[in-house]
Amino acid sequence: MIELLCEGHDAAYELGNVRNLFLPYVKEALVLETVYDGDLAKAYLKKEESVIQEASYPVNLVGNEIKDKKSLKEALKKAVYDTLSAYTNRQMPWGILTGIRPTKLVHEALKSGMSDEAIDAYLEDAYKVSPSKRVLMREVAKQELAILDQNKPEEVSIYIGIPFCPTRCVYCSFTAYSLEQKQKEVEPYLEALFKEISFVAKAKQDVPIRSLYIGGGTPTSLNEDQLERLLEHVEASFDLSSIDEYTIEAGRPDTITSEKLRIMKAHGVGRISINPQSMNQKTLDAIGRKHTVEEIKEVFHIARALGHDNINMDMILGLPGEDVEDVVYTLKELKKLKPENITVHTMAIKRASKLREALREDEDSIHLTEGDKIQQMLSVCESEMADMGLMPYYMYRQKNMLGNFENVGYAKPGTECIYNIEIMEEAESIIALGAGAITKIVYQNGEKIDRIPNVKSLKDYIERIDEMIERKREGFEKYQ
Ligand code: SF4
Secondary structure: OEEEEEEOOOOHHHHHHHHHHHHHHOOOOEEEEEEEOOOEEEEEEEEOOEEEEEEEEEOOEEOOEEOOHHHHHHHHHHHHHHHHHHHHOOOOOOOOOOOOOOHHHHHHHHHOOOOHHHHHHHHHHHHOOOHHHHHHHHHHHHHHHHHHOOOOOOOEEEEEEEOEEOOOOOOOOOOOEEHHHHHHHHHHHHHHHHHHHHHHHHHOOOOOEEEEEEEEOOHHHOOHHHHHHHHHHHHHHOOOOOOOEEEEEEEOHHHOOHHHHHHHHHOOOOEEEEOOEOOOHHHHHHOOOOOOHHHHHHHHHHHHHOOOOOEEEEEEEOOOOOOHHHHHHHHHHHHHHOOOEEEEEEOEOOOOOHHHHHHHHOHHHOOOOOHHHHHHHHHHHHHHHHHOOOEEEEEEOOOOEHHHOOEEEEEOOOOOOHHHHHHHHOOOEEEEEOOOOEEEEEEOOOOEEEEEEOOOOHHHHHHOHHHHHHHHHHHHHHOO
């Protein structure tokens, strides 16, 4: 427990985030006083009124004024970081960086012509990022820029959400409804979605599409007939002739049949996801997956036999009960399958998940993986990915991630997922359709973003589809 006190500044939120990184390593009641007094940002860690650690950083001034609020906040964050780092004797992998898109900093540095060495020094001095994360940031940023540099000004990407899953996973916080309860809503949902697709296709008929992504939920929780009708409608509505990428996040193996794989292939889907999360049966059972490891492999082999040559597989580090050896086993099994992409997620305890709920009720009932162990798992992943010829190509961070780590997408060169980079880097507009989907209109050369949200609830989306279309119409008109 560390009580945070602020004097002479309003950076309580940002400093609270840095303090929270160290909380798991503090076992006594302490007070952290943070002060801005005109030219120094200071932090004092106190135990029973005595200062036990302190640090200070100069604040950038222009004359007698602070250069900008950001530089004051960064000086305060560094003072807090140094104080707590000295007290706990720990370095945090991401230093004071708590944002979700760390590579944006590197994009700017690369565009301004900075060398790798200069970028490295900057990330260390300004943000205290560890050496391994600095290398990761640079590698990912270069891969991302190679894809983003091919964006054409008028292009958009399209996202279509299918918010159904066979059952709900314990860690899920997405807009996903269990089919056990919502089977009857699927047809009305598709009807509303088709209407929205038709509207967007007409409104944007002259706009080229760079990538199209059908995600969820689990799109393959639709039955074969529904999936085929969806893909036919997409094909009939949008001009897909010059699209760079068409992905379906098939997701859970228990929803994928050979017929669905055939339908996807026949309708031009070029990239699919088959997401095991873990190749350990005990874990699949524990997280609420109703399928076996053998089924994952079987589906993968069928997909290959049907010609799917760009397959992503997701895995999650820090799943309940998993240790480093379990991750090693998952990697060993994935290696045999040779997918083109593997996305490594670090478990995040999200607000809307059953896991968060269970933790609230009985904290001792669930064993969460500690930061040090997650770091070991990440290191194993890094070296195994390199061994499989997969390079890190996109990355993001979330709030409440175990150990404050990151999610990283790895890909064989040339198979990187364009949509993942576009959505993460917000470099081009993404028109998003379906319940809970949020359209992002990027304008003024990527400087500004406006959002057009659809309602989250399935019922509201179906009943208020005309209103959702109206929202889009107004949004599109604004940026024509
Ligand atoms: S498959 Fe994905 S979207 Fe569906 S319940 Fe599990 S985590 Fe949520």
